[in-house]
Amino acid sequence: MDTASLKEFLALAETQNFWEASELLFMNESTLSKHIKKLESKRMDSIFDLVAQHMAISLLTNRHFYASGQHLKLVPLAPALYSQTYLCYLKNTTLNATATAMLEYMKGYIKSV
Numbered sequence: 001m002d003t004a005s006l007k008e009f010l011a012l013a014e015t016q017n018f019w020e021a022s023e024l025l026f027m028n029e030s031t032l033s034k035h036i037k038k039l040e041s042k043r044m045d046s047i048f049d050l051v052a053q054h055m056a057i058s059l060l061t062n063r064h065f066y067a068s069g070q071h072l073k074l075v076p077l078a079p080a081l082y083s084q085t086y087l088c089y090l091k092n093t094t095l096n097a098t099a100t101a102m103l104e105y106m107k108g109y110i111k112s113v
Helices: 004-015 018-025 029-043 078-091 097-112
Strands: 046-051 054-057 064-068 071-075
Touching: 004 018, 004 029, 018 029
Parallel strands: none
Antiparallel strands: 046 054, 064 071
């Protein structure tokens, strides 16, 4: 995965919205959509699911991706939830109950590992 794809993936994971992510990335929404579809075709499964008109990381791929040289590595989802919490704080909004509960669960999981 190249750095541009990584930035697009992370922006979409954080905003959970193609329009908002495309605005952050200064690109057209349809271009972002095509790039994500291309990424999904390389993985041969869905990275995001459309849930109530918002994007959510697919349960099948419930981990963040990041590039390290030419190798693709997996990082637990917890940092994404923390960044989502911070984004909500900056926007004066709140996380939905599911994300909040998951965040609390992940805090306990991380401490136990």
